[in-house]
Structure formats: C-alpha cells, structure tokens
Amino acid sequence: MTQAADATVDARGLNCPMPIVKTAQAVKGLTSGQILEVLATDPGSVKDFAAWSKSTGNELVEQTVDGGVYRFVMRKK
C-alpha cells in the first residue's frame, strides 16, 4: 500500500550525509502528520534512516527498494 506523499526528496546519487541532511531540511517545512517520501541510492542510508527516525521520532512508515533505489516514507511527528 503506497502512501501519497506531501513532499518528495530526491537524494539519488547523493552520499552520506546528504540524504539525511536533505530529509531533515524537508521535514522542517512540513506540519505534523504530513508524509515525506525520500529516494536514495546510498546503501548506507538504510541504517541512517532507521536511526534518524528513532532519534527524531518521525515515523518510518514504509521502506522499499527497487533496482538499487531505496524509497523511504516518513511521517512527521
């Protein structure tokens, strides 16, 4: 089941820490409950997003991978 996103961050091709940095920047612009979708190709981002979600309280709703592209769906707390 795919959530419709309120905003998308395309971090494909970016290395650590940029996927998280861009995500944190985008989340700032959202209101509580809104959904952010992030696309990344950096394999390190899987653990980073789990950690960031745990640390900031923004829920990682869904995580998929397709042909080397990771898709993270986060809900702003």
Added chain:
Amino acid sequence: MDETINLVLFSGTDDKLQAAAVMTAGAAALGKPVNVFLQYWALRSFSKAEINADHGLAAEAGESGRASVDALAKAGQASWAETFRQAKELGEVDIQACSLSMDVLGLEDEDLDPLVDGVEGVTAFYLNAGDGRIIFI
C-alpha cells in the same frame, strides 16, 4: 535535552575537513547542537584566502586515496565547506576560531570566511561544550 557534539578541528586537509563536515551535518540533522573549534591548520583552511584552495590529503591517503577522493568529487559530492554551510542551515551549528591559533597564524577577524561565527578561547569552548562529547580531528 540534546547534548552538544563538540568538534575540535586541528588538521586542515580536505579529507579530514570533509570527515568533520559529515559529522557536523549528521549531528545537525539529528537536532543536536554542534560547536566547532578551529585550531591551527583547520583554522587556516577556513580563512577567506584558503577556503576554496586545495588543501591536499593526509599523508596516509597516498595516490590511491587521492584517486578515490577525486572520483567522489567528480560524482558530485559537495565540498566540505558546502557541507558545513548546509549543516548550519539545518541546525544549531556554531563555528569558532581558536584565539591562540589566530595569533599563531597572524589572522584577523576579517580574514576569516563567513562560515566562522567568531573567535573564542578554549575556556569558552569548554563552557559551551558542557557535558557533551568532544571529538578531536
């Protein structure tokens, strides 16, 4: 309740500064305040004259290290200065120049790149660090 992350930067090579920038941006993304203290060659790399210069890599990088770093830069990785700028936009990042190192290098306030927020001594740095971790690069 987020403890500060405090980085003391001594080395001014591009690889170590990139490592420092990544640590800073990561902390900022997590909402942790970051205090950066620039000493010696790190401070020199943050001067207006040097900020865009090639500072080389640590000796241990060797030729293969240089090739790896260049490949990543070519692939579009941001410079350490740009990563620091993004980190500052993202969170509470304060970059201070060590006053002693300013003297050692003969630098004045106006010689520093705008990334640097001010000049302070080690005592002020410790005070701002509080109980947070201090990392030396």
